Amino acid sequence: MKTVELKILCVLFFTVFASAQVPMTDFDLGKMAGKWYLVGFATNAKHFVKTYKADMKMGTAMLVPTEDGDLDLSYTHLKSDGSCFKLKNIAEKTEIPGRFVFYNKRWGNDNDMRVVDAKFDEYAIVHTIKTKEGKSEVLNKLHSRTATITDDLKEKFRQFCLDTGILEENIAILTKNGEC
Template sequence: MTTVVLKMLCILLFAVFISAQVMPMTDFDLEKMGGKWYLVGFATNAKRFVTHHKADMKMATAVMVPTEDGDLDISYGHLKSDGSCFRMHHLAKKTEITGRFVFDNERKSLGFCFYYALVHTIKTQGGESEILSKLHTRTTKITDDLKEKFKQFRLDTGILEENIAILPMNGECSDAKVSHPSKKI
């Protein structure tokens, strides 16, 4: 019964977080963001996604580390098919709104629930805005219910179905082989 109540609470909090304004949760706790996460879902309105990226995307890992200044250090690792590791790193700087961070001329909002986090990005460049949502979970398994809620949320906010991906399982990066350490996913 407790698990059902917690899941319902998470679903409710997820719905509040992903509103049109994409406001972070009112009880956002940066310390709870710390640790290892799995990137399991990806959605965007970027035109190049389906033709250039979607077919090759697989689950990645993310390590989020809160800093003493209240910022969030985020490192991604993705095992490529040749066995090398693609890495990406961001330092998300806190803003006056708790749970909202900025970096690289992008606005990012992070939301936390007991089981998952949603990183929502709006990138504006040359007068055009791209929306990107990444669904993270604490385990490599994602429930059918959460998959459907993520897909429906993105559809409701104008992302086309072909631009929504639930990422297939993938191995994890080791420190042995690293390629392109400064590129972004």
Template sequence: MKILCVLLFAVFASAEVMPMPDFDLEKMGGKWYLVGFATNAKSFVKSHKADMKMGTAMLVPTKDGDLDLTYTHLNSDGSCFRMNNLAKKTDIPGRFVFYNQRWRNDNDMRVVDAIFDEYAIVHTIKTKEGKSEVLNKLHSRTTKITEDLKEKFKQFSLDTGVLEENIAILPMNGTFSQFLRSLI
């Protein structure tokens, strides 16, 4: 019953999460490091959290106001994982929608907080077969983030229904560090 209440809270809390009021598509563009990851997906702690490492994101604004997303990170077997999506703009600046072919889910993505030359917090509601999950990402222009920013991301994730054990500040992978810096 407790898990059901947490999940319901997360869905309702996420529905109320709005993009930041002064979102700037052009300033969102460029190379980012994915340094924080938080989700209420049940399998995260058991299957993925321990193996996750920092990755990169390249966000490219299109002439139509959409956002081309490319995420890259190192898999635990040493191979490189890359995922691309075209996030379509909505009537609300800072809110985008896309269908992820790989995971077969609908995504409602909102840029909720940013200082564009430092960090961005992105909140996504992922829906598949009528079930929704929350995914929060912390993007940074550098591989190092402040304790205040870590705490801000953690508190935002808790406020959107993510359990503390499902919040991760991602470590750099030593063998992948040079590769990450040279990407994109």
């Protein structure tokens, strides 16, 4: 009896994990356009908690659709020394709406990015699989149209992160910060 229960549990786990990686069915590239605040960040990268989590603060993202249907991604955040960190990539569309791929020159990794949930005038949850030298890591981001989010949205993001295999201590709701 326990073997059957274990098999059912495994099937349910893999179904939830697989569905969490599927882009949303009603993705609208035009509605992703504009300014977003990066308010949540979570990863299964081993170095995250020790190296980055304590110092991370909210940043902004400008998402601009290109004529070809790709997505111009520009991220900035104000560092503690007053300088600006900037990161820019062009995420190329795939045959699946809401799924994009790009190579990040700064970090030297391939990125498979999927918009998995969004209410475009409020929030977007983005799930990215980053691969470098044959090793993959998961990165989830919570984007919001405002710098303040509800407790319900925080919980939604937290649960999504747990469902995609990220430990609780690797989930960060970022504190407000000045803008670049």
